[in-house]
Amino acid sequence: MRIDLNCDMGESFGTYTIGNDELVMPWITSANIACGFHGGDPMVMEHTVALAKKHRVAVGAHPGFPDLLGFGRRRLETFSGEIRSYMVYQMGALAAFAKAHGIRLQHVKPHGALYNLAAWDERTAREVVAAIRGFDPELILVTLAGSLCAELAVAAGLRVAREAFPDRAYQSDGQLAPRSLPGAVIHGPEEIRTRLVKLVASGVLTSVEGHDVRIQADTLCLHGDTPEAWKLARVIHETLLAAGAEVMPMAMICSG
Amino acid sequence: MRIDLNCDMGESFGTYTIGNDELVMPWITSANIACGFHGGDPMVMEHTVALAKKHRVAVGAHPGFPDLLGFGRRRLETFSGEIRSYMVYQMGALAAFAKAHGIRLQHVKPHGALYNLAAWDERTAREVVAAIRGFDPELILVTLAGSLCAELAVAAGLRVAREAFPDRAYQSDGQLAPRSLPGAVIHGPEEIRTRLVKLVASGVLTSVEGHDVRIQADTLCLHGDTPEAWKLARVIHETLLAAGAEVMPMAMICSG
Amino acid sequence: MRIDLNCDMGESFGTYTIGNDELVMPWITSANIACGFHGGDPMVMEHTVALAKKHRVAVGAHPGFPDLLGFGRRRLETFSGEIRSYMVYQMGALAAFAKAHGIRLQHVKPHGALYNLAAWDERTAREVVAAIRGFDPELILVTLAGSLCAELAVAAGLRVAREAFPDRAYQSDGQLAPRSLPGAVIHGPEEIRTRLVKLVASGVLTSVEGHDVRIQADTLCLHGDTPEAWKLARVIHETLLAAGAEVMPMAMICSG
Amino acid sequence: MRIDLNCDMGESFGTYTIGNDELVMPWITSANIACGFHGGDPMVMEHTVALAKKHRVAVGAHPGFPDLLGFGRRRLETFSGEIRSYMVYQMGALAAFAKAHGIRLQHVKPHGALYNLAAWDERTAREVVAAIRGFDPELILVTLAGSLCAELAVAAGLRVAREAFPDRAYQSDGQLAPRSLPGAVIHGPEEIRTRLVKLVASGVLTSVEGHDVRIQADTLCLHGDTPEAWKLARVIHETLLAAGAEVMPMAMICSG
Secondary structure, three states: OEEEEEEEEOOOEOOEOOOOHHHHHHHOOEEEEEOOOOOOOHHHHHHHHHHHHHOOOEEEEEOOOOOOOOOOOOOOOOOOOHHHHHHHHHHHHHHHHHHHOOOOEEEEOOOHHHHHHHHHOHHHHHHHHHHHHHHOOOOEEEEEOOOHHHHHHHHOOOEEEEEEOOOEOEOOOOOEOOOOOOOOEOOOHHHHHHHHHHHHHHOEEEOOOOOEEEOOOOEEEEOOOOOOHHHHHHHHHHHHHHOOOEEOOHHHOOOO | OEEEEEEEEOOOEOOEOOOOHHHHHHHOOEEEEEOOOOOOOHHHHHHHHHHHHHOOOEEEEEOOOOOOOOOOOOOOOOOOOHHHHHHHHHHHHHHHHHHHOOOOEEEEOOOHHHHHHHHHOHHHHHHHHHHHHHHOOOOEEEEEOOOHHHHHHHHOOOOEEEEEOOOEOEOOOOOEOOOOOOOOEOOOHHHHHHHHHHHHHHOEEEOOOOOEEEOOOOEEEEOOOOOOHHHHHHHHHHHHHHOOOEEOOHHHOOOO | OEEEEEEEEOOOEOOEOOOOHHHHHHHOOEEEEEOOOOOOOHHHHHHHHHHHHHOOOEEEEEOOOOOOOOOOOOOOOOOOOHHHHHHHHHHHHHHHHHHHOOOOEEEEOOOHHHHHHHHHOHHHHHHHHHHHHHHOOOOEEEEEOOOHHHHHHHHOOOEEEEEEOOOEOEOOOOOEOOOOOOOOEOOOHHHHHHHHHHHHHHOEEEOOOOOEEEOOOOEEEEOOOOOOHHHHHHHHHHHHHHOOOEEOOHHHOOOO | OEEEEEEEEOOOEOOEOOOOHHHHHHHOOEEEEEOOOOOOOHHHHHHHHHHHHHOOOEEEEEOOOOOOOOOOOOOOOOOOOHHHHHHHHHHHHHHHHHHHOOOOEEEEOOOHHHHHHHHHOHHHHHHHHHHHHHHOOOOEEEEEOOOHHHHHHHHOOOEEEEEEOOOEOEOOOOOEOOOOOOOOEOOOHHHHHHHHHHHHHHOEEEOOOOOEEEOOOOEEEEOOOOOOHHHHHHHHHHHHHHOOOEEOOHHHOOOO
16 A cells, blocks of 8 residues: 655744644654645745645645635635636746755645545535646645545546545545544544554445444544644654555556 | 837736737737736736747746836845845746747846846846846846946856837936936937937937947837837837847847 | 615725725715625725715725635524624724714625525524624614515514615515516616616516515616616616605614 | 833734734733834734733834835925824725724824834924824824824823833933944843832832932833743733732823
């Protein structure tokens, strides 16, 4: 089993700090870097690209809705084409920093409300796919495993990294359990470790209903915005290795 | 004499409109497109790139300070490297729209306070030059003819388009007359026409002191933010042609 | 019949201009002044308050969602209490300019998506009402005639100005015809004039279905963002006077 | 000796957190609450006003330049009257939350670059004073002890709270030692304690040159943006009490 570990990075803004990128970066293989709309600013972006490069972590754009106050977590009504323009703008901005540092973007992962909307809203999914195809069709789209967005992207010839969440519970149909359900978010490192070992060994997770559910994932999402995030990142990374998985950037996993 | 005509374009923002890009675009050869910091937004940028392409006008980035309220006209104190990051971000964002529309950026022209600061402040000039070299050393830097920025850019191996202002008076030393002086801004199309004919015929303008002053310009700056701007753009374009000048994008003028 | 004429004012932002407040102000009796979230800025607000005072036009706050790019026309998902905080902030900011100019706020009219949401969404309506009660229960709330918001505000002891739209068609049930319907927006000044004469004479408008529909309005909404807006404002004002209506600020109409 | 302890509060923004207001609030007597320009947002402002009220801490407006990215720490070029408008807007917004919670603003303290500019730039100082006089002449202006701003405010009839900094070194002329000098910022709680005891006992501090320098202060500025800020706040508060000072809100110190 080959798997990528991705994490949102570079979400600080000016004097405001979110996350502890320095400590988390060593344990991941792909960094989703905020592009200044929901978080991040030009100085932070440049610093984060340099930090990822130093740790040989692959970089990707993490575009969001233009809503710093809401941290990109709330949907915005948009005109036709507007989401595509938002995506192109942000991918371009981040790609410029990568270029200035002599590296290339590996992937794109929409952020927050844009990620959720893209997963199941057809117009949004189509604009996300069109943006990537127009800007750089070599980029890998990170999206929810089994989503409409994944389907449309593959149909359009894009490479897709199917994403799973080690700290989230799944239903027997393979969908994420809604956050509103008790047990939807898994907090204990020990339980996460147990689930990961099973996932590596047999490709399944135990659903909230108690069944084995098959999870096809190319990349696992880590969260970087808690003080202890780096510890969990380390646990996950080491657990995967110990269980026999190979941890590597998604570009080495997702074929063209 | 070969000369380019550049104009600031795409400075509208959301519902807010500035300029009449549709009417001005046919009369220019290079469009400086705002990048979302002092003006412009992703939808406006995409639309403006498409409009320029339709009129075969070359496109360039028009990066400014992140100050929509001040329209990029006031200086911001910055940390070392901050201006470079601002530039890379904005060039990248605009280049992405160009790429999505199958064209390439031709040039970069800093906006407002950033333009003025870059002309004579060494740290700013060096960061502007470093940003272009890091992002895309093929880009032409549009800067004030005779400025420190022009000198540093040439020394760094960049192509430079020296800019002159047909509606601004010059001093006998070749510098722009400060706006605070009476007569610093030339309003009459007839006077502008007379000056342009002289410029094409003999490469000189009459200074405020009444002397001939040699102006070495690759591009002339038009203003697009008055209701009648397109008429003046047309007068200037037609006057240059009638006087025997060739009007063409700066990429055909500025050698590498 | 006594009626107020209200119009959105002060929506310019920095260098960006919307509307022609100088020309429209003489023909209205109440100005809804933008508060810096969807439009307006501190300089514009101060100038607009002074302009209204000069014309003896009553001033009101025109709070919106914090979304300059979308001009407050798109809904934002909010936390409980967030809309109330948005309202208190903006009313306070505008009231400060009124106070500095020796006048008082007369009213509050939510803007754009906030107006529409407040009309029928209970949580929003309750927060709008709570904000006014908390900040200044003397303020009149301008809201859609017949809306849930009007009902809740009256129940809470607030004064309400029921608003009607002379350039919008109504259905036989008294509701606005959706903009998506043909004929929903009435463009001709002549037709608007005819409808106003009938409204003043008999309190009814002809619905899109052709029936007489009773409209109980304390204030009519004018639009100020077209170049000819002031002409229509004048036509409406003069038509109302000629038809025998008294045109006056809503504070003289809406009893406590 | 009667002295106030003031601290900047409510500078968080959306998801971004600065400071630990909950822990610092119990140890201060006056809270300078950010107003949404350099930091703070409507939800944060409302929460902070409520928190201050709970701890019976007096509230004041902490207006800054509209520059979230720069956290209000960089000067903006402004038009005549613009700073006054910035001030009126922000004071009004915060006063509205105070009013909604049944309390009144006690004071105003400009933030960051605006504080520094107001101290010595006459145009800025005059606009700050004019803003307070226009909005609410009962408000106390917190400004640097011995500054031009203090002088102009007193001349205009405003109450002024002269501010000193327990963690900053002073020169023998009573001015703050520039931050660029070694020793300009005092980090050790023990040294701060020693200085405070001397200040209470004899009204003097030891200058960087080693002389006694008389400091006339009504309020001491604490910093709240470090993790341990609340501990230092407590040390300062307890040291002052132990040394025999009375610690109370500035309104009880600054006579009209």
